Every structure is written in C-alpha cells, then in structure tokens.
Amino acid sequence: MSVPNDPRNRRGGRVPRAVAVLAVVAALLLATGCRFGRERDEAGITFWTPHVTPDRIAQQEATARRFTERTGIEVTVVPMGAADQNQALVTGVASGDVPDVILLAPDQAATWSRQGLLDTGTAEQVVADLGRETFSARALDMVTLDGRLAAVPSDGWGQVLVYRTDLFEAAGLDPPESLDEVASAARRLRTDGRAGIVLGTRPGDPFSEQTLEALLLANGCRLVDRSGAIALAEPACVEGLRLYAEMAAASVRGDQDVETTRAAYLAGEAAMLFWGSHIFDELAGLAPDFPPTCPECRENPRFLAENSGVVTTLTGPDNDVGAQYGLTLNLGVPRGADAEAAGRFVRFLLGDGYVESLAVSPEGRVPLRTGTPESPGAFAEAWGRLPTGEDPRTRTPLAEVYGADTVAAIVSGAQGFRRWGYGTEDAVLAGALSAQNTLVADLGTLFATGDAHRYARGMATAAADVRADVG
Template identity: 35%
Template sequence: MNRRRGLGKAVLAAAVSLATGFLVGCTPDGGPSVPRIDASDSSGITVWTTDTLPDRVAKTKVILKNFADAGGVQVDLVSIPAHRFSQTLTSSAASGDLPDIIGGITLGNVRTVAAANLIDTDANARVVSRLGEGTWSPRSLELTREGGRQLAVPGSSWQQVLYYRKDLFAKAGLRVPDTYGAIKAAAERLHGPQLAGFAAANKAGQLFTQQSFQHIAQGNGCEMTDARNRVSFDSPQCVGALRFYRDLLKNHSLPGLQDTGTVRTAYFAGKAAMAVWPTFMLDELAGLRSDARPNCPECSADPGFLARNTGVVTGILGAGDAHAHFGEVSSWTITKDSDTEHARQLVEYLMSDGYADWLAMAPEERLPVRAGKAVDSTEYADAWRSMPLASGGKESLEKIFQQDFLSGLLEGVKEIKQWGIVGARGDLTGAAVHELPIARAVNEVTVGQADPGAAVRKAAASLRGIQASMGH
C-alpha cells in the first residue's frame, strides 16, 4: 500500500502508534479562543506528534504559527516515528522531559499514558468545559474518560464501516444491511459466480482482521473484557458473532485468505456487494489516487459510478442491545509536567480556530467529533463536508458523495465502541495487539481449522495469559 496509508498509517499497525490529528473548536459564546498572553511568561511549549510526512508537518507548523500570531506562545513541534513512541515516552518521563501536549493519541495509548500517571486530567477537563461539553459527541467523551477523569480531549475519529452497493440492493429490493439478518439476506441474494456477497479480512497476524471482526461482533454484545477487566471473549455472544462471520466468508465471500488489499480490490472491481474497510478508503473510492482506483465494469465510462452507488453502514446490530461498530478517536492530552495554562490555550485553539485546517489535511481519516462551536451548531461538520479529498484537489466530499452517505459517517461516531476501553483499563487491548489471538481465531474458523466455540476459548485463554504476564 502507499506511503501515506499502509493500512493503516500506523493507526492500524500497532497499539503504540499515534493516529496523528490536531483538531480545533471555539468557545461556546463564540468569543476569541486565544487570550492575549505576555510572551515573556514562557519561552514556548512543546507538542509531540507521530505525523512525520513532510507536507503534514509543514501544514501543522502553519497552524501553530497562526496560534502564536493570535496571541499564543511559540510552539515547538516534535515528530516522533510511531514505532519509537513508547520508548521515547518512557525515557522522557524518566528524565523529566515530557512534552506539554501529545497530539493525535489513540484510545489505547491514552490508557497507557494514564496508567503511567503522566496526564493532567484537570487541564483536559477544563478545555472541554470552556469550549462546551455539549458541543462534543457524547460517545467521544465517554471513550476518553475513566472514573470521571478526562484523560484526553477528543479531536477526530476514523471508523470501520460496511460499504455496500446501493444500486444492487435497490434492484434486488434489499434493505440497508445494518443488522445480522439484513446482511445475511443480502449476501445470500447477491452472491454468485461473478459477485461475492460479502468481503472481509480473515488473514492471521493482522490487526485489520481483528478490527474487521470487531466491527461485526460488537453489535452482538461480544466483548474482549467485562466491566471488571476480566477476559470475557469466550462468551456465547462472541461464539455467535464468530459463527456469523465464518458463515459469511465460507458461503458468500471470496475464495482464499483476505486482507486489506484483496478486500478493497474486490470491491473496486465490482466483485463484492459488501466490504468491510475503514473510512480511509474515501479518497480512493472517489478515484482520486493513482495507486488504487475503482475499476468496475461501469467505472471506465463513468469514474464516479462507484462513489455514487456506494452506501455506508456504521453501527451493526446482531443479538446485542444496540448498534455498534469499531472506530478510533484521536485526541489531545495535556501532560502532568506541562506549562498548563499555555497548553490548555493551545488545545482550545486547535479545537476551535484551527480545527477546520487540521481536519482538511486528511478528511477521510479525520471526521469531526465536535460539530460546531455551540450546542446544535454544525459549522465544523459543514466545513468537513466541503473539504477537498485530495491534497490540492478541487472536488469536495459533498460534490463526490451524496448527503446521506456523509451524514451516516458523521453520525457514526455515536456508535463507536472499542474493546476494553469503557469500563476497563484498556491495557490488555494494547498488549493483545502484538500477539493478535483474536485475528488467529478468525483465521482458524474461517479456513475450517476450528469451530467457533473452540476458537474463542483458545483466544480467551491466550488473552488471560497475556493479562497474567502484565501482573493483573
């Protein structure tokens, strides 16, 4: 895959990665979000990011300069490769050299930094309070809190979604595939020699496989851990979800092992009626990338055909209590050793006056979790809709995709869940990424090497072993 993504851009690669993302928002009363500061108060503050791409670093520096010019202090931006973040954090904490702010931090890493007692939760809470708690998606706040403490300030989200062919569904009289029953009915009806009913990953050793299964499983009430942080993956709900996933891939999908590349390729070629992939695919779906473009039979004469005829499903409902799906929230967090007041002012700026500029760097992976500067306002969501998908491009999201498509994505953050985040410490979620026992279970079941019950018991035992090695 391309240099920008690698599926996903370090976001999908490991629990220690940071999904780079600085976001912005305004004060509830619409007043200036950066009060005038005497520059003599501070020599500046430091922000970490794992965004190392030169064009994004340059654009981030422009946003930070705008902050300084508006009355804020100077900001030193430090790019740290994602694979070195954990080591750098540990050494910096030991030497008393933490940054003032860590930007774009994932939900799993928020818990890692919090467990080391390195976060100023009061400063984060003050940002949310000053800008207006009601202006954030409630789910994004829920995912960034623990025991009433604001571990981070949520900035943006990317989501795993189910893409589906609206034209084929309409022709067959099928309903939107947002439940197990509707997905199964569509897969059975549309599957044939030239068209797979459903495409999703099942290759072992890939986090994408776990996330694809998690996208389907969470709506069935399947959880990795319970509220007391005990492994619960061997539950009947997880057995049922894995059986459902197996049946789809065995009876209504593509032959052989499937991964990030093959699933996308099949959907782009018009050989899959449904496919599980993240929102990262939006620019490619629109035909804006030379390395991955739709090549369905209709696409040669009409390059926008697939984008117009694709629908998205975020939350899915099985036998659970509510629709749910996998997604990530990228956040800012102020560290305990920060220049607290100036760090708070910068995060407020990044979540207000600089928000749209930050989202615009990669709108397919930075969906706003703060729709506007006041409750019920939508200026940030509206700005996102009008953003060009490709760098330097002219075609905006709303010119390429239909309004219901974009609205579905913006609403999707309300249904995001992640194993082990709410009600647990989240440390097992990160640690399990290295061994990926759930991805292994998915693979073994879908290739016929194990039945769902045995596979979830084996995965649960592996998770308990990982948890025991962590001293829990």
C-alpha cells in the same frame, strides 16, 4: 500517514509493546526520582503528531503558525508514529524532557494515565472551558480513567459497510442493516466472477483484529462482563463469530488484508466491503495511488461512489441497538509540560483551528466536537464541505460526492463509536490484545472448521493469559 489503526497503514499502526514500554517508564521513575520537571524555552512548545507524511506535516505546521501569530507561542511540530511516541516518551520521562501536546489513541491514554504520565487537570479544564456538551459523550468515555479525563477528544474514523446499491437493487435486496442480513446478502450476491463481500481474514493481521472486534461489537459481544470476568465465550460472541465465518466463506478467496480488500472492491470484484471511513476518497477516484479499476470506472471514475451505499452502525441477532467500531485521536498534555501554553494550543486546535486541523485528512478525521455552545452543528457542517483527496487539483467535498444525508450519517455514527474496554479499568487489557493481534492469531481455524464455539473459548483463554501478563 502513520495514524493508530488507520486501515491505510499496512501494519495497522498499533502501539506494540506498550505495556512493556511503560513498565520501563515506571522503573526509570523509581531509579531517577524524576519529577517531570525541565527547563524549557518559555516562548515555545512541542507537538507530537502521528500524521507524518510531508503534505500532512505542512498542513499542521501552517495551523501551528496561525496559533503563533495569535499568541506569540512558537510550536514545533514533530511527526512521530504511535510506536515511536511510546519509546520517545520513555526517554523524555527519564530526562525530564517531555513534549507539551501529543495527538494520541485511547490505548495510549489509558496506559500513560495508569502510569501517571498525563496531566488530567489540564484535559478536564479544556473540556469544561469549551463545553462538555459539545463533545461526543462516547469519545469522552473512551479516554476517562478512574473518573478523570486523560486527554481531550479531537477526531476519529469508524469501520463502515460499503455496499453496491446497483447490485442490491438488481437482486431485489433491501440495504443491509444487521450482521445476519449482511451474511445472507453476501451468500446471495456471490457469483463465479464476484465475491459477495470482502473483509479482513488474514490470521495475525491488525486489519483482521479490527474486523473481528467490529463485527462482535455489533452483535453485543463483550470483552469483560459486569463481574469482571472475560466474556468472549458468551453466546453473543459465538454468534458473531459464526456470522463472521459465513461472511468469510462468501469473500474473495485467500487471506485478505487491508490492501487486498480495498483492491477487490475498487476493481468491482466484491458486492460489499468492510473497511474504514478512509475509503471514501478512493471510491470517488480522488486518491491517485488507489484508483477505482472496475469495468464501469473506465468511463466514469465516480461509478463506485455513485453506486455505493454506506452503513455506519450495524445491529446483530443479539443486539438490536447495534454498534460502530471506531478509533479516536485525542489531544493529551504530559505531566511536566508547559500546561498553560499547551492548554491554549489544545483549545485552538479544537476551536478556531479545528476545521483546518480536520482538513488534514477529512475522510479519516471525523469531528468528535460537532460545534460550539452557540452553534452546536457548526464543525460538523463545515467538515462535510472540506475538500478531500490526494491531488490538490481534484480535491472535492464529501458532501458533493455522497450527499448531505450520507455525510450526516457518518458524523452521527462517530458520536457513538465503541471499543472494548476503553474508558474502563480494562482499557490496558484491550490495548494489549489489539497491539498483539491476539484474538486473530489462529483465525484460519475458525474459517476452516466453522466451529465458532471452540474459537470463542480459545479467544477467552488467550485474553485471560494477556490479562495475567498486564496485571
């Protein structure tokens, strides 16, 4: 699938050149006087989705057909990665032909909302109708700009720490809960044949950008302070970088990315892994393309699942509350869409069709609407029972593999996902930094020198330069 920031996507799936693209949109609007109007087929709507693999498309089309059977409204499902969505929206805005519903990331919501391309009224009405209290407050915040909802939260995935419970027990170590405990355990568990941890370290890589933000968020590092100044050189950021460098020193040697980190943990070559929640089916041997290959896995393909613990929210020396990095997907309605039909489809996707939608990829689609006003935990409970895995013959519910407590922790963690800048006036800056992998462009210097102060100052300068570019 091609989902924004999905760790399975080698390129990270971010939205490159989003700011430049939307600048073109603004110019087109001025040049054409476009009013976002279009003649449309009254019986049908169009849905853009970043879930683009054939099996995912088939599942989404089946859900759309159920909506059509109920309402008589035809839905055309258009698979389109996030970067292509941005380019296609430029063309659509210029011609007055826009889709009706888009499954989009928070940075897209921020950029498009700033340009006036999203129907905030429909988003607000859908959330009010479904019950604002049934949604993750943090997820709502991430797509709220100037007090208005740009889109409606659907689901998301978060960065998690996976650790070998058998190795921790053998070493007499308690489960890690903070960044300093992770760094200490990584040093302790590193041996000649096994790394203490494996995590993203490749300079200029999207996965490293995710890793850096996740670790710094956990220590309370802020992108921007309350006065609006870039805050990346503050002590919490410096300490977070220092601990990141410590972890990297105990990691598998060489630059590590999304594929090499996963391979190392699945091979039993690391005691800990920092990755996205998409890893859960692979740990359980449910993803044939990425099978566990550790020595113990030959006799028991579920060895890693049975001997791995999960930490969703990590704290830090400067942040005893902690944070979990997470990316959400949201349902947005462009201005000029068939708002009435689009609103009905969004309500369906978050209501009667919600569990079916989450089933497209449960390990990467954690619900951000946990239930209904009448049954607050219904969707969360149903999600835990959804079968996961790539092979229909072996798909198994996460709760059956990992237990109810772990599933509950995953859902609970998702309700508090955090990202720099999203939901504030700095959302476009945050999106641009992430799209360009700005903060990890020179990551190798941090690991080579261990000079966290210098690297933090460099990050702050780079962020200030990007801010000047995006305005």
